[in-house]
Amino acid sequence: MANIKQIEGGVTAAKGFQAAGVEAAIKYQNRKDMALVYSTVPCKVAGTFTTNVVKAAPVLWDKKVVEESAFAQAVVVNSGVANACTGKQGLDTCKAEAECAGKLLGIPADSVLVASTGVIGMQLPEDRICAGIEKLVAAKADTLEAGLDAAKAIMTTDTVHKQIALEVEIGGKTVTMGGMCKGSGMIHPNMCTMLGFVTTDANISKELLQKAVSADVVDSFNMISVDGDTSTNDTLLVMANGLAENAEITTEGEDYEIFCAALHEITSYLAKKMAGDGEGATALFETKVVGADTKENARVLAKSVICSSLTKAAIFGHDANWGRILCALGYSGVQFDPENVDLYFQSASGKMQIFGNGVACDYSEEEATKIISDPEVTALVDMHMGDAEATAWGCDLSYDYVKINADYRS
Amino acid sequence: MANIKQIEGGVTAAKGFQAAGVEAAIKYQNRKDMALVYSTVPCKVAGTFTTNVVKAAPVLWDKKVVEESAFAQAVVVNSGVANACTGKQGLDTCKAEAECAGKLLGIPADSVLVASTGVIGMQLPEDRICAGIEKLVAAKADTLEAGLDAAKAIMTTDTVHKQIALEVEIGGKTVTMGGMCKGSGMIHPNMCTMLGFVTTDANISKELLQKAVSADVVDSFNMISVDGDTSTNDTLLVMANGLAENAEITTEGEDYEIFCAALHEITSYLAKKMAGDGEGATALFETKVVGADTKENARVLAKSVICSSLTKAAIFGHDANWGRILCALGYSGVQFDPENVDLYFQSASGKMQIFGNGVACDYSEEEATKIISDPEVTALVDMHMGDAEATAWGCDLSYDYVKINADYRS
Numbered sequence: 157m158a159n160i161k162q163i164e165g166g167v168t169a170a171k172g173f174q175a176a177g178v179e180a181a182i183k184y185q186n187r188k189d190m191a192l193v194y195s196t197v198p199c200k201v202a203g204t205f206t207t208n209v210v211k212a213a214p215v216l217w218d219k220k221v222v223e224e225s226a227f228a229q230a231v232v233v234n235s236g237v238a239n240a241c242t243g244k245q246g247l248d249t250c251k252a253e254a255e256c257a258g259k260l261l262g263i264p265a266d267s268v269l270v271a272s273t274g275v276i277g278m279q280l281p282e283d284r285i286c287a288g289i290e291k292l293v294a295a296k297a298d299t300l301e302a303g304l305d306a307a308k309a310i311m312t313t314d315t316v317h318k319q320i321a322l323e324v325e326i327g328g329k330t331v332t333m334g335g336m337c338k339g340s341g342m343i344h345p346n347m348c349t350m351l352g353f354v355t356t357d358a359n360i361s362k363e364l365l366q367k368a369v370s371a372d373v374v375d376s377f378n379m380i381s382v383d384g385d386t387s388t389n390d391t392l393l394v395m396a397n398g399l400a401e402n403a404e405i406t407t408e409g410e411d412y413e414i415f416c417a418a419l420h421e422i423t424s425y426l427a428k429k430m431a432g433d434g435e436g437a438t439a440l441f442e443t444k445v446v447g448a449d450t451k452e453n454a455r456v457l458a459k460s461v462i463c464s465s466l467t468k469a470a471i472f473g474h475d476a477n478w479g480r481i482l483c484a485l486g487y488s489g490v491q492f493d494p495e496n497v498d499l500y501f502q503s504a505s506g507k508m509q510i511f512g513n514g515v516a517c518d519y520s521e522e523e524a525t526k527i528i529s530d531p532e533v534t535a536l537v538d539m540h541m542g543d544a545e546a547t548a549w550g551c552d553l554s555y556d557y558v559k560i561n562a563d564y565r566s
Numbered sequence: 567m568a569n570i571k572q573i574e575g576g577v578t579a580a581k582g583f584q585a586a587g588v589e590a591a592i593k594y595q596n597r598k599d600m601a602l603v604y605s606t607v608p609c610k611v612a613g614t615f616t617t618n619v620v621k622a623a624p625v626l627w628d629k630k631v632v633e634e635s636a637f638a639q640a641v642v643v644n645s646g647v648a649n650a651c652t653g654k655q656g657l658d659t660c661k662a663e664a665e666c667a668g669k670l671l672g673i674p675a676d677s678v679l680v681a682s683t684g685v686i687g688m689q690l691p692e693d694r695i696c697a698g699i700e701k702l703v704a705a706k707a708d709t710l711e712a713g714l715d716a717a718k719a720i721m722t723t724d725t726v727h728k729q730i731a732l733e734v735e736i737g738g739k740t741v742t743m744g745g746m747c748k749g750s751g752m753i754h755p756n757m758c759t760m761l762g763f764v765t766t767d768a769n770i771s772k773e774l775l776q777k778a779v780s781a782d783v784v785d786s787f788n789m790i791s792v793d794g795d796t797s798t799n800d801t802l803l804v805m806a807n808g809l810a811e812n813a814e815i816t817t818e819g820e821d822y823e824i825f826c827a828a829l830h831e832i833t834s835y836l837a838k839k840m841a842g843d844g845e846g847a848t849a850l851f852e853t854k855v856v857g858a859d860t861k862e863n864a865r866v867l868a869k870s871v872i873c874s875s876l877t878k879a880a881i882f883g884h885d886a887n888w889g890r891i892l893c894a895l896g897y898s899g900v901q902f903d904p905e906n907v908d909l910y911f912q913s914a915s916g917k918m919q920i921f922g923n924g925v926a927c928d929y930s931e932e933e934a935t936k937i938i939s940d941p942e943v944t945a946l947v948d949m950h951m952g953d954a955e956a957t958a959w960g961c962d963l964s965y966d967y968v969k970i971n972a973d974y975r976s
Contacts, residue, residue, distance in 0.1 A: 210896030210904045241892050241904065243924035276889025277926045388893050465875070466971055473972025479686025482651050483798050486620030494620045494651065514653035516687045555965045561876055562883025 158324050158417035166319030168303035169334035171357040171399035172196045176295040177305030180288025182281060183236030183274060188309035190285075191233040192292035193353055194261065198227035199395040201269070202366035204373050206390035212240035214270045215391060217250040221269055222366075222393075231269040231353060231393060232257050232289060233310050235338070239272040239280050240388040249280045256286045260293040271351050271391050273312055273338060307336040310351055313560055314340045318429040324418040326411050329402040331358045335422045339430040350430055352377065352392040354422055358415055359398035360405040368416050369394050376423035379455065379548040380431040381463045394419070431462075431549035432532070436556030441471050442534040443481075444547045449539070453490045454546035460488035461535060462550030471533060472552035476501060476524035478510045481535055498538040503530035568734055568827035576729030578713035579744035581767040581809035582606045586705035587715030590698025592691060593646030593684060598719035600695075601643040602702035603763055604671065608637035609805040611679070612776035614783050616800035622650035624680045625801060627660040631679055632776075632803075641679040641763060641803060642667050642699060643720050645748070649682040649690050650798040659690045666696045670703040681761050681801050683722055683748060717746040720761055723970055724750045728839040734828040736821050739812035741768045745832040749840040760840055762787065762802040764832055768825055769808035770815040778826050779804050786833035789865065789958040790841040791873045804829070841872075841959035842942070846966030851881050852944040853891075854957045859949070863900045864956035870898035871945060872960030881943060882962035886911060886934035888920045891945055908948040913940035 168175045172195050180190040203222040205215045221228055232253055239246045250270050258265035272280065296302065307317040321334035339350025360368075373392060398404070405411045432440035443461040448454035461467060464484035470477035478499055485497065495514040500507055505527045509517050527533070578585045582605050590600040613632040615625045631638055642663055649656045660680050668675035682690065706712065717727040731744035749760025770778075783802060808814070815821045842850035853871040858864035871877060874894035880887035888909055895907065905924035910917055915937045919927050937943070 208893060208896040209898075209900070209902060210892050238889075241889055241921070241925065243905070245925070276887075276893060277921075388889075388896060465967075469968050469971030472968065475972065477686075479648075479651055479798075482620050483618060483686060486618035486798060487616075488619075490619070492619055495653070511651070511687075515651065515655070553968055553971075555968050557875075558879050558882065558963055558965050558968060561879030561963075562885065 158414040160418055160421050161323045163321050163323055165300045165321040166303040166307050166334045166336045167193050167353055167355045168298050168300065169321030170332040170355050172397050173355045174296040174298045175302045175306040176292045176297065177309030178288060178291040178295055180234065180284055180291065182234045182284055182288070188305060189235045190288040190292055191306035191309040192296055193231045193306060193355060194296050195229050195395060195397045197397050197399065198229050198267065199397040200360060200362040200365050201228035201393060201395050202362070202369040203391065203393045204369055206388060208388050210241065210388045212238055212272060212389040213242055213246035213250050214239055214272045215389060216247060217254070218269050218271065218391060218393065221266060225266045227267055228269055228395060229263045229267045230257055230261055231271060232292070233271040233351060234280070234285065234288070235310050235312050236274040237272060237278045237280050238274045238276050238389050240276045242279050245279055249282050249285070252282055253285055253289070257289050260289060269393055273310065273351050273389055276388060303334065310336070310338040312338060312340065313435050314338050314433055316433055318426055320422055320425045322418060322421055324414055326358060326414050327402040329400050331356065331400040331402055333358065333418050333422055335426055337426040337430060340433055340435045350390060352426055354394040354419070356396045357398065357400040358396050359400060359402050360396050360415060364405055364412060365394060365396055368419055372416065372419050372423050375546065376420060376427045379459060379546065380427045381459065381550050428549050431551055434551035435560045436554040437551030438554055439471055439552045440532045441468065441550045441552055442532070442547060443537065444534060445537045445539065446545045447539045447541055448544040449542040451544040451546060454544045456488050457485055457490050457537065458546045458548035460484045462548045465553055468550065468553035471528060472554045474525050474529040476510065476521065476528055482511065485537065492539055492541060496540045498540070500536040501527045502534040502536050503527045503532060505530050568824040570828055570831050571733045573731050573733055575710045575731040576713040576717050576744045576746045577603050577763055577765045578708050578710065579731035580742040580765050582807050583765045584706040584708045585712045585716040586702045586707065587719030588698060588701040588705055590644065590694055590701065592644050592694055592698070598715060599645045600698040600702055601716035601719040602706055603641045603716060603765060604706055605639050605805060605807045607807050607809065608639050608677065609807040610770060610772040610775050611638035611803060611805050612772070612779040613801065613803045614779055616798060618798050620651065620798045622648055622682060622799040623652055623656035623660050624649055624682045625799060626657060627664070628679050628681070628801060628803065631676055635676045637677055638679055638805060639673045639677045640667055640671055641681060642702070643681040643761060644690070644695065644698070645720050645722050646684040647682060647688045647690050648684045648686050648799050650686045652689050655689055659692050659695070662692055663695055663699070667699050670699060679803055683720065683761050683799055686798060713744065720746070720748040722748060722750065723845050724748050724843055726843055728836055730832055730835045732828060732831055734824055736768060736824050737812040739810050741766065741810040741812055743768065743828050743832055745836055747836040747840060750843055750845045760800060762836055764804040764829070766806045767808065767810040768806050769810060769812050770806050770825060774815055774822060775804060775806055778829055782826065782829050782833050785956065786830060786837045789869060789956065790837045791869065791960050838959050841961055844961035845970045846964040847961030848964055849881055849962045850942045851878065851960045851962055852942070852957060853947065854944055855947045855949065856955045857949040857951055858954040859952040861954045861956060864954045866898050867895050867900050867947065868956045868958035870894045872958045875963055878960065878963035881938060882964045884935055884939040886920065886931065886938055892921065895947065902949055902951060906950045908950070910946040911937045912944040912946050913937045913942060915940050
């Protein structure tokens with residue numbers, strides 16, 4: 157329906173958005189570790205946040221801004237230190253951070269969002285944060301390069317930066333949308349993992365923006381997992397500044413549908429990028445469940461497979477150990493008859509049925525190994541119970557996941 | 567209350583029980599891979615089985631025997647092939663196996679239990695199974711050695727065999743109870759992981775035996791996890807032949823309480839042994855939650871911590887990365903105020919508070935590293951919400967877990 161065209165760039169692609177990424181030595185040395193996203197005009201903002209009971213201080217701050225502030229206009233992000241489990245001092249730091257940015261940008265402190273990612277338990281160094289904000293404000297620009305700097309500055313154990321931008325026509329106007337995210341470990345969104353930031357010049361009411369975002373994450377960020385650990389800092393923020401000048405989207409008609417389709421293009425791209433860049437990952441492992449009785453059951457089944465440590469290790473070993481997939485479907489909590497399940501492996505190298513009628517198919521082990529040795533592997537599961545579908549994305553489990561996490565703090 | 571005395575041995579410790587372990591070349595070569603447990607007289611039998619929707623053929627067979635047969639008298643076990651996802655042929659093999667053992671032992675086929683563990687999806691070689699049963703029946707004996715042979719034959723990726731026996735007085739008679747189990751990967755009991763077999767000469771009604779077993783696993787086998795994968799084959803069988811000649815336990819009085827205490831001694835010992843021998847594990851990682859508002863919440867919290875891949879990797883790296891424990895408590899689904907949680911690390915090397923009042927305590931990192939470098943490490947969590955407690959057992963996540971599971975089938 158929506159005629160979506162991918163373009164270059166990320167959070168600075170849409171009209172009126174500027175960004176920056178600078179070195180602030182918060183914890184990392186000699187690399188960019190603070191980012192700014194700024195809109196020249198006030199934005200509607202929507203967000204979804206971790207469901208973890210232990211919420212990082214920036215999450216508490218941002219929830220308040222999203223729910224109570226009339227508008228938002230800037231996001232300040234740091235990597236290296238998560239500002240989680242930091243008590244009252246951690247909250248005070250968020251406030252100081254927003255006040256500092258607000259003063260330098262000439263906007264109210266309660267229109268400044270903050271986000272942090274990194275080690276849990278350490279306090280943020282307030283002086284270095286404020287010095288970083290000064291550099292960010294001086295460096296901010298609406299260029300592709302500035303957007304890229306920001307996407308790089310928010311990385312922790314990520315091996316690649318993650319950004320995307322697109323154009324779509326809404327109500328006769330060209331609307332642009334861009335996003336970036338980070339996330340590699342402690343990734344099991346609910347909602348959502350990681351830090352994600354989407355900017356758009358679309359004109360949409362705050363109510364519908366939040367509705368679109370909340371509905372979207374269920375099938376994008378909430379369908380990925382790297383390690384089953386739902387972070388304390390998970391945050392997705394979407395800012396819409398209206399500069400595309402389309403008639404404001406205030407009802408759930410065609411314009412809203414197109415907006416949602418464009419948003420999903422951004423979020424599912426970023427979600428897959430995160431899964432494929434899971435800590436230590438050598439492959440993106442996708443599980444697509446079709447023929448389920450309900451959408452929710454399809455989601456649960458798909459997610460159970462990509463979360464299975466044994467399946468993930470088998471993918472790493474290029475071993476078509478399909479029994480582990482059946483096992484993971486079986487303990488998902490969804491009721492089904494194993495006799496009716498068809499299982500296929502699929503990748504750029506081909507597609508092959510592995511299991512059907514309750515037993516293994518007569519397949520070539522060599523051919524199966526070839527299929528699952530590709531950098532993007534799909535397990536396709538047909539439940540034959542209905543027509544609901546869902547897709548989940550994860551990665552393999554490698555030695556490097558253990559290496560990275562046995563000694564992350566040092 | 568119960569005066570429980572640990573003694574040497576395993577499944578042959580109790581009166582009237584014989585066992586054997588032999589080489590049958592089911593899949594492994596040059597090692598024992600079939601076991602028999604046999605009672606000279608008929609037994610009451612109780613069992614708990616995997617909750618996985620995909621149930622292995624032996625699980626289906628045993629459920630029927632436990633629920634419908636008047637008594638049971640023998641268990642035949644093989645390692646190497648799980649007989650799961652094997653359709654009708656797999657079920658036929660179970661029947662043939664029970665008929666073969668029944669004929670050779672002179673007992674009804676429906677009093678023979680069967681169990682399998684190993685690779686999912688392969689059919690069992692019926693001829694070699696039957697040849698193995700002949701050897702088992704010829705070799706069966708009531709010696710400690712025969713019990714040990716059986717405990718060794720059921721191992722797959724286990725690095726040590728697991729058995730225990732004890733004596734306790736019930737109604738003026740000495741009752742003996744012994745058990746063995748296997749389990750190292752695909753361990754996330756619900757109920758229960760692994761294969762476990764407990765034999766006793768206690769005299770107890772079938773109804774109370776099942777009640778005791780079902781209640782027990784909630785705090786023993788169901789409180790351990792190696793990798794979050796609930797197997798297709800999980801089976802715990804408890805056989806009671808009454809030869810201790812205590813007055814039959816038919817009500818929930820003192821004798822029943824003593825029986826349950828003895829059973830828990832056996833099952834919690836075996837459960838901890840399995841967790842500590844998790845695939846690739848270098849340490850047993852225990853999480854004890856105290857001060858929870860309900861018993862069920864205590865269980866959920868404790869299990870969430872021992873299941874966290876990030877926490878497990880930190881234990882492997884001897885890194886006191888307590889933020890991951892707070893994070894795992896936070897996403898468990900239990901509601902609580904992080905400000906009220908106290909966290910301690912504890913081992914043979916000492917005990918130290920790490921977190922309290924919502925922030926890190928002022929502890930020595932060096933001392934903490936020392937404590938969590940022991941082969942048995944406990945995270946003690948005080949929720950300060952009530953007086954419910956629970957303990958869960960897991961292990962660290964090491965390179966060897968990945969190695970073992972990236973290439974298990976070959």
